[in-house]
Amino acid sequence: MNSSNPPTARQSVFRAVDIAKIYQMGEVQVHALRGVSVELYEGEFVVLLGASGSGKSTLLNILGGLDAPSSGTVHYLDRELTASDPSQLTRYRRDNVGFVFQFYNLIPSLTARENVELITEIATEPMDALDALDLVGLKDRSDHFPAQLSGGEQQRVAIARAIAKNPKVLLCDEPTGALDVQTGIVVLQAIGQINQQLGTTTAVITHNAEIAKMADRVILLSDGHIAGIERNSTKVAAQDLRW
């Protein structure tokens, strides 16, 4: 099991140093991040926990190359994301990052399988779309359109889509936010399973402390700061979570 290895022995995948993000809203400046420094290691499962507006999405988007910080540096392996231009960031996302969004963001006009293939088509070493759907237990629903799937199923398709290209990192922004408990657990199971089987570095945002029990490490965000980092001595499997 991955969790038995000390994280410090692993290679750092992300290294963010003193990043800040300021949004200019007319006259007002919104400080979404105020000097965050954090490292994510290969293969680990990290949960970002914090109140609404604490800067979780902002941090995740910056790590995923969707957004750039106002100051500070972010490294992905040897690559400095903060020094990359938009097309390099596109390349970076295409080759390395899998995203799972709170509202699934599937293409409604494509079937489950086609949604996955949409991504594998442009990936360098993708897995078969059906295998990816199999991993989330939806192989038999592969020809269904998003509108024909429940919310949880849609989110699992979204996970299949995210992992099908064999990404180095999987970034999930409130993947269970729109789901009920039971469905949420199924989705989290899928994510946990990917992390364990494929060794994909995984970051999951939530404001549900219970989910944090699944993680190797929990990063607590509060008002744009890192309020603390906790290491879980024992990881709880998704199906054993209670909330």
Next chain:
Amino acid sequence: MRKLDRKLLRDLYQLRGQASAIVLVIAAGVATFVMSMCAYRSLTTTKDAFYRDYRFADLFSSTHRTPDALLPRLRDIEGVAAVEPRLVYDVLLDVPGMSEPATARLISIPDRGQSELNQVYIRRGRMIEPLHSGEVVVSEVFAKAHGFVPGDQVRAIINGKTQVMRIVGIALSPEYVIQVQPGSILPDDKRFGIFWIGRRDLEAAFDMTGAFNNVSVRLALGHETDHVIDQLDRLLKPYGSVGSYDRDEQLSHRYLSDELSQLRGMAVMAPAIFLGVAAFLLNIAVSRIISQQREQIAALKAFGYSDFEVGAHYLNLVFVITVGGSVVGSIFGFWMGANMMGMYEEFYKFPSLEFLVNWPAVAAAFLMTTVAAVVGTFVSVRSAVTLPPAEAMRPEAPPSYQTSWWERLLPKRWIAPEMRMVIRNVTRRPLRAGLSIVGISMAVAVMVLGNFSLDAMNYMMHFQFRLAQRQDLTVTFVEPATESVMYEVQNLDGVLESETMRSVATRIRFQNRSRRIGIMGLLPDPQLYRLLDADEQPVRVPEYGVMLNSKLAEILGATIGDQVIVEVLEGKRPTLTLEVSAIVEEYAGLNAYMNKTRLHEVLLESNVASGAFLKVDPNRIDAVFAELEERPGVGSVTIKNAMMQSFEQTVAENILVMRSFIVMFAAVIAVGVVYNTARISLSERQRDLATMRVIGFTNREVSTVLLGEIIIFTALAIPLGCLIGYGLAAITTAGLDTDNYRIPLVVSRNTLLLAASVVVVATILSATLVQRRVKRLDLISVLKTRD
């Protein structure tokens, strides 16, 4: 297939209603453009070939009687490549069973056979044989109108004597591609025919041995016409030349050129209107899709699709629509063009008139459509390209509504809440509302533009032949007739009223501009041939000075009070300086008028007449006509009603086809705009509407919210469209303003009503289509989806 392309096809299928409406709007514009450009190419190519192969002359001149001895001097003029002397006479024909007069223009063919210029193309039968007396070749339209075939005989009254002519062939000529009698506006196949006849026959009949009265000249390559015209006029002046002119003043050529410039005008206006509307429709459709697909765009970008790929994806969607529209439009344009050729074959006689596809124009159509579409969707597509993916994760801020001035102005209870929603929605997006209104108004404008030409024609006919000219018959004499001849004519049984006139060929000059025109001398207060001002009020013929019609005044740049120089080109050829005393309204030709007595004075002649206008007892018209025809001095007799009827018939036949296209195209625009606007409102507001339904509003009330907008748009668009249509009609009339005729800017109430009704019907139709969707609105799924 790439999955992104599959998405595109499915999105397109989802949008099929809107997309097809836009395809049709584009197709209508492309079809009109392709049709005009193909017709243009076909006509120019055919014309040029016919002119070249049958050696159409460049300059033309008529004289009284010029001795053949002058020919070498004409050929010596620098820049002259060939000279063709001819005898040309207009005579009356005596066609059995035809009570209406027909004029035959007899044109001599040299005894050696084919002429050097303006050669004759034999369609059927054969050319006249040299020195075979009594043989003629007749122009095809005339032969067809009367059912003549080679072997038939016709009788003509040549110089007072009835002569029998045997038709041996049916022919065409580059000089008479369209056969219009001077002074008419449209061809009259039945009443004007060209006859080619051996020179010897005409020499004998008119006592013209060793002389000619008409000459055509072909220029050597690269020579200035003006110089040659001056030389020709100088040499021919002593022989009664009324001035030489070039192809621009040659009637058949002029008509062809006018037709070509009309085609060009259509090729400019149609794409401007239709592609403009299409660009707007694409704009609203694509910006709607892009805002609907914000989150999909975000996902694509998050997964590494580049900005370029995302932009190309939406542009491809646009291109499928524009290519579809261009293909459909081109095919339809070919079909319309081929139809148009069929119509042209009735009017313009060429050895063969084939429909040629103008491929560069087709390419241009594709290009224009693409440009219009890119312009229309540029801003939306760019917003998709530049949309930061992190931003796109967040749903769009809800639209901000405001209570506006009109709500504070009107007491609340006056406006139902549904109506208030409608008005708020309209005023929230003033630009889009404005463009929707302009779009619908374009449908009205196209209708007005398409139908006003008939109004204009009708008005022209009414003005010219009912208000101004009130005679039934017009007689012209071969030589100015003496008082006794006029007395006889005026006292024919059945003639109720009559007026005489004197007309002379002149060249009129003002400053550096001049024109060859006929000046007509009229009685001071004519009752039959009246002159009217722009307000349809009769204008008295003043004792002194000259009256110009408005077109002539415009060309010369002369106004009332100016002194113009008039060189009379007949008789003693005096040069007069006359003051412009009045300007009269006329829609055909360039004419000037003066007091008849005064004209006699300056010409140093007695009271003679070139022609007479007769009002005849309706029951006696045929008899009077027959009597006139018998008289030796009579050159032509025109029955006004017969001429008007044939004119109206020709116009009606040709306008009908065009009209049905125009109604169709206008409906396409109206449906396109109304349906798209309504569909997009529905898509943007289906949550509001579903919510209204859930909280207890009826289907009807919900539809009011949606369709109220459309009703307001249409109501505002109709008056605006009438205005725009009037403006476009004004541009068109200005473009069609030629020396031959002018189109008055008249738009009848019926045209406006028809335009409004077509648009109202199209609106109701599209509203019904959209309303069916409101009824089927799936409340639950609508409320469940995030939008």
